[in-house]
Amino acid sequence: xxxxxxxxxxxxxxxxxxxxxxxxxxxxxxxxxxxxxxxxxxxxxxxxxxxxxxxxxxxxxxxxxxxxxxxxxxxxxxxxxxxxxxxxxxxxxxxxxxxxxxxxxxxxxxxxxxxxxxxxxxxxxxxxxxxxxxxxxxxxxxxxxxxxxxxxxxxxxxxxxxxxxxxxxxxxxxxxxxxxxxxxxxxxxxxxxxxxxxxxxxxxxxxxxxxxxxxxxxxxxxxxxxxxxxxxxxxxxxxxxxxxxxxxxxxxxxxxxxxxxxxxxxxxxxxxxxxxxxxxxxxxxxxxxxxxxxxxxxxxxxxxxxxxxxxxxxxxxxxxxxxxxxxxxxxxxxxxxxxxxxxxxxxxxxxxxxxxx
Amino acid sequence: xxxxxxxxxxxxxxxxxxxxxxxxxxxxxxxxxxxxxxxxxxxxxxxxxxxxxxxxxxxxxxxxxxxxxxxxxxxxxxxxxxxxxxxxxxxxxxxxxxxxxxxxxxxxxxxxxxxxxxxxxxxxxxxxxxxxxxxxxxxxxxxxxxxxxxxxxxxxxxxxxxxxxxxxxxxxxxxxxxxxxxxxxxxxxxxxxxxxxxxxxxxxxxxxxxxxxxxxxxxxxxxxxxxxxxxxxxxxxxxxxxxxxxxxxxxxxxxxxxxxx
Ligand SMILES: Nc1ncnc2c1ncn2[C@@H]1O[C@H](COP(=O)(O)OP(=O)(O)O)[C@@H](O)[C@H]1O
Ligand SMILES: [Mg+2]
Numbered sequence: 001x002x003x004x005x006x007x008x009x010x011x012x013x014x015x016x017x018x019x020x021x022x023x024x025x026x027x028x029x030x031x032x033x034x035x036x037x038x039x040x041x042x043x044x045x046x047x048x049x050x051x052x053x054x055x056x057x058x059x060x061x062x063x064x065x066x067x068x069x070x071x072x073x074x075x076x077x078x079x080x081x082x083x084x085x086x087x088x089x090x091x092x093x094x095x096x097x098x099x100x101x102x103x104x105x106x107x108x109x110x111x112x113x114x115x116x117x118x119x120x121x122x123x124x125x126x127x128x129x130x131x132x133x134x135x136x137x138x139x140x141x142x143x144x145x146x147x148x149x150x151x152x153x154x155x156x157x158x159x160x161x162x163x164x165x166x167x168x169x170x171x172x173x174x175x176x177x178x179x180x181x182x183x184x185x186x187x188x189x190x191x192x193x194x195x196x197x198x199x200x201x202x203x204x205x206x207x208x209x210x211x212x213x214x215x216x217x218x219x220x221x222x223x224x225x226x227x228x229x230x231x232x233x234x235x236x237x238x239x240x241x242x243x244x245x246x247x248x249x250x251x252x253x254x255x256x257x258x259x260x261x262x263x264x265x266x267x268x269x270x271x272x273x274x275x276x277x278x279x280x281x282x283x284x285x286x287x288x289x290x291x292x293x294x295x296x297x298x299x300x301x302x303x304x305x306x307x308x309x310x311x312x313x314x315x316x317x318x319x320x321x322x323x324x325x326x327x328x329x330x331x332x333x334x335x336x337x338x339x340x341x342x343x344x345x346x347x348x349x350x351x352x353x354x355x356x357x
Numbered sequence: 358x359x360x361x362x363x364x365x366x367x368x369x370x371x372x373x374x375x376x377x378x379x380x381x382x383x384x385x386x387x388x389x390x391x392x393x394x395x396x397x398x399x400x401x402x403x404x405x406x407x408x409x410x411x412x413x414x415x416x417x418x419x420x421x422x423x424x425x426x427x428x429x430x431x432x433x434x435x436x437x438x439x440x441x442x443x444x445x446x447x448x449x450x451x452x453x454x455x456x457x458x459x460x461x462x463x464x465x466x467x468x469x470x471x472x473x474x475x476x477x478x479x480x481x482x483x484x485x486x487x488x489x490x491x492x493x494x495x496x497x498x499x500x501x502x503x504x505x506x507x508x509x510x511x512x513x514x515x516x517x518x519x520x521x522x523x524x525x526x527x528x529x530x531x532x533x534x535x536x537x538x539x540x541x542x543x544x545x546x547x548x549x550x551x552x553x554x555x556x557x558x559x560x561x562x563x564x565x566x567x568x569x570x571x572x573x574x575x576x577x578x579x580x581x582x583x584x585x586x587x588x589x590x591x592x593x594x595x596x597x598x599x600x601x602x603x604x605x606x607x608x609x610x611x612x613x614x615x616x617x618x
Contacts, residue, residue, distance in 0.1 A: 016490040193475035200474030200482045201467040208461045211450035218410060220436030220465035
């Protein structure tokens with residue numbers, strides 16, 4: 001399979017359109033289609049637990065992609081991503097509960113609402129950089145957290161808000177197997193959109209602003225406009241992810257929207273790869289699966305003779321808590337370009353196979 | 358030399374906390390001309406270019422491009438008028454491919470915003486990308502960088518990066534091209550290549566060029582006119598011949614520097 005996705009030597013592209021395609025070979029297109037078919041069939045084979053993990057990966061993957069467009073592609077740090085995730089979650093429940101907006105519509109509408117908030121935060125943020133921007137977005141996080149806790153009309157305040165199940169044209173899509181498709185559809189649309197964005201004018205402008213803002217200006221790129229636009233698009237992604245989470249879990253509480261979640265989003269894009277679309281999904285998968293893997297390990301250990309030694313079991317349980325931090329540090333040291341980069345290296349290896357050294 | 362004036366600087370002064378980088382500099386650049394700015398290090402050459410491109414705001418004086426004042430326009434707006442530049446120190450988008458770097462130069466000519474960009478096949482973005490890619494390939498051909506079009510800019514050699522920077526500036530379709538030491542740090546062969554490209558752009562494409570260059574041989578060969586700066590002041594302005602013969606220039610610059618060439 002890997003061989004088929006790699007571009008064989010001597011496969012020259014003869015048109016500009018072919019040169020810009022997402023799928024460099026027929027093989028890679030087929031692989032993608034087979035992959036999507038396989039994903040569509042997953043609810044037939046996976047149990048609810050497995051599907052719920054995939055749903056979480058999809059939701060966090062959308063949120064992480066939003067942060068990656070802002071931080072990885074445009075070079076603007078944000079520690080307030082969770083707040084926008086939360087705004088989308090509350091916004092969608094508010095729209096559907098208060099105004100009877102169908103959930104399928106409330107999710108993108110909440111995304112647009114949050115985009116307005118993101119632009120308001122992004123406007124002053126466009127004037128500051130680096131650590132100052134980190135602190136400013138952290139402030140936005142705390143302000144919005146406080147808003148969620150107090151604004152009972154919007155978020156239900158301390159009690160939180162119940163979210164209606166997903167409905168499309170009167171059909172209820174609840175339960176893992178149905179909701180899996182809901183998340184998958186959002187995921188595919190938003191990932192294809194971001195991939196396209198990054199190979200056209202405004203996406204290139206984002207990366208230009210990140211790589212060399214003086215040059216970007218000289219190329220006619222309005223820095224403020226693009227920094228604010230990046231905030232807007234990033235918050236839209238965060239909000240759609242939050243809304244999808246709300247209607248999956250059925251409940252949103254202001255406590256779950258905290259700085260830790262912001263940091264977890266950050267970890268996802270560091271681990272997956274800064275500026276990489278698919279890396280965002282890989283990072284989300286890593287962050288969802290790692291604690292599950294450790295849980296399994298602790299569980300397995302309990303049933304062995306070592307399971308009687310409390311230090312080891314407790315130590316592992318503790319390691320599970322610390323694992324997020326540890327993973328970030330290890331990735332920063334050993335794989336600073338993230339999983340996406342490692343994946344490219346593996347693909348490049350297969351492309352040259354059997355002549356790789 | 359009766360062509361119309363494309364760029365005019367009137368009485369430009371620029372100061373940095375006490376340091377006077379430019380003092381009452383006035384100059385004209387005519388359409389189609391290749392004008393060189395020379396002068397010792399620290400004379401204010403880069404500062405003058407920065408004033409034209411919009412990076413610095415002169416503390417006094419006014420700039421006119423195509424007869425309209427541009428002094429209050431931000432940098433990006435000047436690019437849209439057709440003022441392009443390269444930098445003395447490398448300033449590529451290091452993580453982008455050469456092609457993408459050059460396509461960024463087309464920014465102000467492309468129409469598709471983020472929505473149509475994201476929809477790619479539906480909103481016409483694909484068609485537009487391909488259209489502009491044709492022109493970009495012409496620029497790539499001129500500068501002979503076909504072999505590196507898919508390379509990531511940050512991985513290229515110094516000489517190639519300078520070339521890509523020139524390509525990116527040309528992608529703007531400039532009416533005025535500002536070059537800050539385009540041949541610095543190059544060997545003879547590379548210099549000859551760059552000189553050839555600049556001449557072609559100036560002669561064949563009709564782009565007006567303002568170039569800062571230290572290599573007097575190149576300056577004398579290529580320029581229609583030369584301006585000499587010294588301590589922020591314009592001390593001479595004339596044909597290469599006149600400059601070479603000017604006693605004041607010899608005293609201030611040629612005499613002190615390695616002016617044998
Ligand atoms: N951003 C700046 N801040 C302070 N001083 C500057 C700045 N840019 C240039 N200068 C000063 O202005 C003078 C002219 O510099 P510059 O235009 O770079 O000279 P050149 O390009 O002719 O070598 C120098 O004395 C330099 O130190
Ligand atoms: Mg200089």
